Amino acid sequence: MIDPASSDAAPLVELRSLDTLWFQVGGTVCNLACTHCFVSCSPTNHTHEFLRLDEIRGYLDEGAALGVREYYFTGGEPFLNPEMEAILEATLRVGPANVLTNGLLLDPGRCRRLRELDDASDYSLDLRVSMDGYEAAANDPIRGEGTFERILQGVRNLVHAGLNPVITVTEVHDDNGTVRGKERFFQLLRELGIAKPRLKILPVFQIGAEVERGGAYASWQRLRSGDAPVDGWDHLQCSTCRMVTDQGVWVCPILVNEPGGKMGEALADTLDPFALDHPACWTCHVYGVSCKT
Amino acid sequence: MSNRPPGDDAGKRQRTSTKLTAHRGLATWGERLVPLGEFRDAAAAAGQELSAAARATAAAAHRQPVDDATPIEGPFGRIVAFGGVYNNHFALEALLAEAAGCRAEAIYCLGDLGGFGPNPEKVRPLLEEGGVLGVQGNYEESLATGREDCNCGYTDPRDNEFADLSYRYTADRCSPETRRWLGSWPLRRRVRVGGQELLLVHGSPRRINEFLFASTSPVPFLDVLFDEQRCDGFLCTHTGLPWHRRLPSGRDAVNVGVIGRPPNDGATDVRYALIEAGADGLEVQLRSLAYDHQALAAEMRAEQLPEEFVETILTGWWTTCLEILPAKERAASRF
Ligand code: SF4
Ligand code: SF4
Numbered sequence: 001m002i003d004p005a006s007s008d009a010a011p012l013v014e015l016r017s018l019d020t021l022w023f024q025v026g027g028t029v030c031n032l033a034c035t036h037c038f039v040s041c042s043p044t045n046h047t048h049e050f051l052r053l054d055e056i057r058g059y060l061d062e063g064a065a066l067g068v069r070e071y072y073f074t075g076g077e078p079f080l081n082p083e084m085e086a087i088l089e090a091t092l093r094v095g096p097a098n099v100l101t102n103g104l105l106l107d108p109g110r111c112r113r114l115r116e117l118d119d120a121s122d123y124s125l126d127l128r129v130s131m132d133g134y135e136a137a138a139n140d141p142i143r144g145e146g147t148f149e150r151i152l153q154g155v156r157n158l159v160h161a162g163l164n165p166v167i168t169v170t171e172v173h174d175d176n177g178t179v180r181g182k183e184r185f186f187q188l189l190r191e192l193g194i195a196k197p198r199l200k201i202l203p204v205f206q207i208g209a210e211v212e213r214g215g216a217y218a219s220w221q222r223l224r225s226g227d228a229p230v231d232g233w234d235h236l237q238c239s240t241c242r243m244v245t246d247q248g249v250w251v252c253p254i255l256v257n258e259p260g261g262k263m264g265e266a267l268a269d270t271l272d273p274f275a276l277d278h279p280a281c282w283t284c285h286v287y288g289v290s291c292k293t
Numbered sequence: 294m295s296n297r298p299p300g301d302d303a304g305k306r307q308r309t310s311t312k313l314t315a316h317r318g319l320a321t322w323g324e325r326l327v328p329l330g331e332f333r334d335a336a337a338a339a340g341q342e343l344s345a346a347a348r349a350t351a352a353a354a355h356r357q358p359v360d361d362a363t364p365i366e367g368p369f370g371r372i373v374a375f376g377g378v379y380n381n382h383f384a385l386e387a388l389l390a391e392a393a394g395c396r397a398e399a400i401y402c403l404g405d406l407g408g409f410g411p412n413p414e415k416v417r418p419l420l421e422e423g424g425v426l427g428v429q430g431n432y433e434e435s436l437a438t439g440r441e442d443c444n445c446g447y448t449d450p451r452d453n454e455f456a457d458l459s460y461r462y463t464a465d466r467c468s469p470e471t472r473r474w475l476g477s478w479p480l481r482r483r484v485r486v487g488g489q490e491l492l493l494v495h496g497s498p499r500r501i502n503e504f505l506f507a508s509t510s511p512v513p514f515l516d517v518l519f520d521e522q523r524c525d526g527f528l529c530t531h532t533g534l535p536w537h538r539r540l541p542s543g544r545d546a547v548n549v550g551v552i553g554r555p556p557n558d559g560a561t562d563v564r565y566a567l568i569e570a571g572a573d574g575l576e577v578q579l580r581s582l583a584y585d586h587q588a589l590a591a592e593m594r595a596e597q598l599p600e601e602f603v604e605t606i607l608t609g610w611w612t613t614c615l616e617i618l619p620a621k622e623r624a625a626s627r628f
Contacts, residue, residue: 046329
């Protein structure tokens with residue numbers, strides 16, 4: 001048992017409200033194997049498998065009854081899941097959807113269909129495309145040879161279909177998140193014909209494949225009860241989210257490779273507080289991370 | 294993150310290609326690779342699996358209705374509600390004239406008096422003369438509590454820069470008396486219009502700076518909010534974009550918009566809400582309001598407020614704080 005009174009114990013975060021429900025719809029299967037991937041995804045990583053539409057329907061119903069505000073889809077690569085478009089169609093009937101994709105499978109036909117799904121719903125469909133540098137020389141060593149050009153092609157196809165993605169960048173390079181770095185990304189997006197560029201910068205989680213690339217956490221990088229800010233832990237996304245994978249419901253999109261992050265089978269099993277005893281929680285706290293758009 | 298050892302590219306490529314096949318039959322457990330079965334067994338054993346009855350109890354406890362002792366005002370037949378004055382005293386004057394013209398029985402302001410526009414001290418006398426009843430916004434809360442920022446909830450540094458600038462402009466010109474007056478406003482009100490009890494809040498019924506946009510406020514979410522708050526509808530503002538959704542349950546979610554700047558639609562009018570008791574429940578009108586926007590622009594320039602803000606007043610298109618818009622609202626936007 002963790003004693004919340006001890007300042008050395010991991011603090012507990014309450015689930016304030018279940019606002020954001022994540023689906024690891026692509027499992028840990030990805031057509032890339034990025035060197036910084038904190039879930040260590042790859043073409044052969046089946047730690048978590050694809051989620052099926054019928055499984056997702058059950059969670060959509062349960063989520064709606066609990067008052068979920070928005071749904072996020074990630075992986076691995078969501079569009080490897082053969083049911084992905086049907087899943088989005090079902091989701092957009094009950095709420096807004098966000099898809100985190102590497103952009104490689106965004107061919108013109110798919111982009112057109114995504115546009116149709118968007119047009120048919122009152123709710124927003126937000127696509128987030130990941131990129132790790134504003135030029136191939138910075139992106140490709142992380143995401144793989146030739147990926148920069150392929151990502152750009154996916155973005156162009158989205159733009160052509162009238163969809164405006166949020167480009168998601170990690171701070172894997174020092175200048176990605178600086179004012180100058182952001183300006184370079186905005187410039188690149190304008191060159192692709194995006195008049196209203198949208199950008200989201202995320203820090204790197206030092207877990208998964210990233211350990212080998214950038215190094216693991218140091219032992220001091222842990223949260224203790226004494227670290228609690230005056231407003232409590234409400235700034236952490238796990239105070240308002242849960243993550244569904246084919247192996248059940250987990251606390252957040254980050255800790256899916258730690259069995260300790262698994263909380264239950266149904267959403268109702270996971271409404272209790274969670275102990276922040278993983279070093280990744282330190283990154284969430286210190287950097288104020290939210291994986292949300 | 295600069296604690297990175299410089300890597301050699303050839304080595305990295307090598308590692309990437311081994312990664313493509315490294316997981317055959319294995320799972321990633323933290324930093325280790327373990328047999329798939331081992332991970333899955335551990336995952337299956339972790340967490341709890343409640344009985345159906347315990348799940349129902351847990352879900353009900355999670356949606357526990359709030360205890361709210363807010364006194365109920367009214368009943369009224371017709372009210373006017375508006376938000377986000379942003380120091381736009383020209384629009385506020387026009388609004389008060391309209392409200393008098395349509396014989397509103399009560400006028401409610403949902404907060405965010407300051408920021409963006411010029412000369413904050415011109416707003417308070419108008420509100421007092423008009424008998425306007427207020428709900429605190431994040432702006433008032435910040436001013437009253439002496440916060441260093443407006444707690445607007447933006448993530449983009451450029452948005453925050455503009456938000457900071459306008460907050461400081463307002464804060465520097467806001468008398469201690471006005472701060473105290475704003476601090477005396479409640480965080481929520483309950484108002485009866487006809488047979489319906491409405492909750493009046495700034496951001497959302499649960500958080501003062503939560504953004505409720507039409508495209509990210511789905512029906513099931515709103516229904517749970519109404520149940521939690523035990524109300525038949527709510528009026529909010531904060532985002533600057535007005536919308537109204539009548540739920541299949543007959544309840545109404547209304548974002549009344551703001552009178553401080555146009556709703557990002559390429560025209561110079563601003564919006565407010567006229568709410569009336571009708572035969573079939575509420576009648577909600579989100580109305581356009583014209584005001585002397587040229588005079589406002591001139592005063593903003595005289596006060597050396599950012600030209601980006603003046604442009605919004607003159608063109609009807611937002612130039613800042615766009616990053617918070619969800620996909621649909623952003624698609625309808627010029628910038
Ligand atoms: S970072 Fe994204 S694209 Fe890269 S391997 Fe991981 S899941 Fe795939
Ligand atoms: S990793 Fe972040 S989101 Fe997940 S439990 Fe820890 S603090 Fe919460």
